[in-house]
Structures are given as C-alpha cells and as structure tokens.
Amino acid sequence: MRSSPAPSICAILAAAGVGSRLAGVAGSGPKQFLALGGRPIYQWSLCELAGHEQVGLVVVATLSDSISTIQAQIEGLGLTGRTIIIAGGSTRQQSVWLGLKELSRRQPPPGYVLVHDAARPFLTREILDATITVVKEKGACTTCVPASDTVKRVQNGQIVETLDRNSLVLVQTPQAARYDWLVDAHEKAIRDQRATTDDAALLESAGYPVAAVSGSRLNIKITEPHDLVLAEVIAATLRHP
Helix, strand or coil: CCCCCCCCEEEEEEECCCCHHHCCCCCCCCHHHCEECCEEHHHHHHHHHHCCCCCCEEEEEECHHHHHHHHHHHHHHCCHHHEEEEECCCCHHHHHHHHHHHHHCCCCCCCEEEEEECCCCCCCHHHHHHHHHHHHHHCEEEEEEECCCCEEEEECCEEEEEECHHHCEEEEEEEEEEHHHHHHHHHHHHHHCCCCCCHHHHHHHCCCCCEEEECCCCCCCCCCHHHHHHHHHHHHHHHCC
C-alpha cells in the first residue's frame, strides 16, 4: 500500500538521546521524558511543531522501547494524524538520517525539512515562522544567538587566543534545509564516515550555504542538571506571564 504524499514542509524531532548527564535527576529515564511544567519535555516542542499550519508532518525519532509510550501520549494530545513515531539511532545524526528515510517513503518527498532537538522545549511560533521564511528563501538555515561572553581558545590548559565574539554565534535548533540538500549532506557524511552533532555542519561540509536565523536566549538545551532547574523557571514564567 502506498503511503500518502508528504506535505511541503516536514519536521524531524530528535528524541532518542539517553541524557546520561541528567541520570538520577528528577527520576530515571531519558531526559526528553522528564516532567517539565506538568508534561514531558519532548511535548513542548512537539506541540509547537505539529500545531504550525505550515508543518504538515512531524517524525519523532525516539528510543525503540519508548515508541508505544509516545504513541499513547500523542493520541491523548490529538496529534496522531500529524505525527509519526520511529525508532531513532544511537546518535543524533543517525536519528535524523532515519527520519529522512521515513520521509522518503512519501512520494513526492517534502520540499523542506526542519530538524529540532526534543531537549530544547521552548521552541516558539516566532522562531518557527522565521526559520520557515529563511529556508524557503535561502535553502538552508540554522537558528542562533550572538555570543555574549568573551570566547577564548585553549590548548593544553593555556589560553592561546581571544576570538572576536562579534563574528561568533551560538547555534541552536531548529535547523532547516531543502529535503534534497539535507539528504545529500547526510549521504556524503556516511560515505566519508564523518560524524557531527550539527546538521548545519553537514550541510556546510557538503558545500551548501547555511543562513543564520535569530533564535532566542530562552531556547535552551536541557543537558546538565542546572539546565533543568533553569527550564523549570522558564516554564513557570510561560505558564504565568
């Protein structure tokens, strides 16, 4: 049976990490399932992605033993028709690649793909709008914020250079690209056995220009225990503006 065509813009939500640096914090289990403001961390960004009228389909790449749990939760949210759950890989890069392969089963494939980390719960409509606008104009982009701290390069415990922070940014997600560009970039990385945690880096290495989109200081990634503390404060602020 042929699958239904994919819409012009799809998203991949990378939610297969184990969150080892958060082990033992607020209970056990992967970080994307920890409670934040009364709901699992991954649901914050999933609801934003699936609720955007230009994002027709969200592929959630997660741990294989979490698929049934997420499926039940998504049914409760009423997002079944806009979300597909698949088993991700052992790395983020592999999970995104598996998401792209899932989208290839829909003919024609989407024109553009957004990639977002489930560990960044505070995705906003404004960031999505900006990302979609720029990826349609430029072909590939990543959200980022200016570096506000002084950045230095260190070798063997010694500072060897102070970098000009005016030309530096801190990269976030979502990142977005034309579907064919992103597939080509991942295929080249597989052939070259090149690993990275950043899809923009894969696109750059494959020769595709990547534009910058303004992100948000609140679009934090929950990695360390203190990130979860900060996220709770942000979540409380969003609930009670």
